[in-house]
Amino acid sequence: MDAAQTAGDLRLSGLSKSFGDFEAVKAVDLDIRKGEFLTLLGPSGSGKTTLLMMMAGFIDATAGDILLSGASIARVPAEKRNFGMVFQGYALFPHMTVRQNMAYPLEIRKRPRAEIEARVTEMLELVQLEAFGHRKPDQLSGGQKQRVALARALAFAPPVLLLDEPLGALDKKLRLEVQEQLKDIHRRVGTTFIFVTHDQEEALSMSDRIVIMQNGEIEQVGTPRELYEKPATRFAAGFLGKSNFLHRDSGLYALRPEKIDLAAAGQAGDARQMSGTVRSVTYFGSTLKYIVNVEGEDDIEVDSDVWRNEQEFAEGQRVDLSWRQEAMVKLRNK
Structure with a gap:
């Protein structure tokens, strides 16, 4: 199956994961629309990262299914799903230049050299790092490294980009700058973004929709405004923003x-x-x-x-x- 040739809509159906007696994710049902910026939001231990890792194929589900444009990928290995992935720690190759890092996913897919060069140049422009292509990762700031990681993950035009706390290592001022850049890049490329964070303000400012998770389950799903103005449960009202509770x-x-x-x-x-x-x-x-x-x-x-x-x-x-x-x-x- 060539996932790169499919659209970017995902359906999670009864998706569960247990580690021994511990249920990390409990029968999650979720439809993710093509091209949307969806955020999985919750405290540590809520199951959001485990859910993302099952989508990526790094963790096998205990039960349930994952469908990409209607076709099951639950048994498809991670490398065959062809999803992009961005981590908090960047995971850049330190011995390679920025251009070489961005070219790597295209080279392993055996794309023609001329196509690789053109695509890397396009990615450098997308993340506004045209003048940094010759530099090594240790010559970049944290925000620049994160943009390189993002460009590398998008270089092969994946149907879905998975982002696991990608801004967690940045200071507050830089996080705000990279948030704006990430939103702009999402608008320009149209790829489905699935973003994991525990930061409520980050989720509110960036997302088309937010999935609030607690104890391995979905607490509520909606747009940032819907969840803020009309929380359904005490947990949702207290976790996303601040609330007073009146009896x-x-x-x-x-x-x-x-x-x-x-x-x-x-x-x-x-x-x-x-x-x-x-x-x-x-x-x-x-x-x-x-x-x-x-x-x-x-x-x-x-x-x-x-x-x-x-x-x-x-x-x-x-x-x-x-x-x-x-x-x-x-x-x-x-």
């Missing part, structure tokens, strides 16, 4: 900190939902974070934009809290 007669609700307004005690009028005492105030430049102690509830976090703050509140001050009713999202019992 009402009809169940449990999530309320995002930025959707709460504060006023001095007695000034919120009919809009007041509850009252409390400011326990702490933290300045973050663009925002102020208030922790408000409310009787009968867990402490409530309120995030307020500094630029539109007409009034700041001090520790120990009594305040009223208000929000629109639709800001509260009812959660499933799970």
Whole structure:
């Protein structure tokens, strides 16, 4: 089977993996659309990397199937799946130049020399490293190494690119830069990207859809906005962004900190939902974070934009809290 000749849609059907008595992945069903940027998001031990490694063919599934454009690849060896792969540690060949690293996957596929040279030049332009082709990996920054690894993985035009925490080794500023570059490259090449991370902001900013995982299972799937605005479970609401959890007669609700307004005690009028005492105030430049102690509830976090703050509140001050009713999202019992 030549996977490079197929489209990039994947279907996971009842996919499971056990290591002895431990179930790392439990009967996962998931459709991945051709050309989308899909992120597997979850804490350590949630099963996201094991799921990715089964897609890659590096780990055999205990049960279930993987279909690429309708054809099963569950028993196809990793090298025959022809997927691209990018790791956190880059995995570049230290003795080769940037051009040689990018050419390697084409050479082992015995492509003509002229085609290899043209494709490497195209890849250098794609990742904006035209002037670095002669350098060795130890002469590059972390961000440049990651772009070389990405270009090498895309050089042979794989139907699917798998990325396992690829930005984890970069500092925060560089991560933000490479995120933008990665999004741009995805838009330009149109390859299906399947990205693993535990970083919520990274998932929100880069993905077409996010799969939230916990304990080897899918907790919720949706677009970044869908998952942020309408989380289905307490885990989803708490893991993707920050949420306050309020108990009402009809169940449990999530309320995002930025959707709460504060006023001095007695000034919120009919809009007041509850009252409390400011326990702490933290300045973050663009925002102020208030922790408000409310009787009968867990402490409530309120995030307020500094630029539109007409009034700041001090520790120990009594305040009223208000929000629109639709800001509260009812959660499933799970």
